[in-house]
Amino acid sequence: MRRATPRHVIVRFTKVELKEKMLRAAREKGQVTHKGKPIRLTADLSAETLQARKEWGPIFNILKEKNFQPGISRPAKISFTGEGEIKSFTDKQMVRDFVTTRPALQELQRKH
Secondary structure, eight states: OOOSSOOOOOOOOSOHHHHHHHHHHHHHHOSEEETTEEEOOOOOOOHHHHHHHHHTHHHHHHHHHTTOOOEEETTTEEEEEETTEEEEESSHHHHHHHHTTOGGGHHHHHHO
């Protein structure tokens, strides 16, 4: 009998560097396969980190709509390309302080 959904396999690495190297290689390669079947490798993040990333969602969407090329990096830091350089923030107050002087981003301040 075949499983309808994929199953999760948790791999524990003895060294963080090895885990990071494996995840980086998987990102660079694109699609990773095992016995011809595609598999997905992801980091197992804590509930706190997942919640923090989730909170960036509305801000991320506005930045994306305005073509600022947003991204969420580890553990829960938002970054985007603006004014020809990459801006990174670890909390919403830092974003608020930044957008107060940028008319193109005033919508972020009104909504969050």
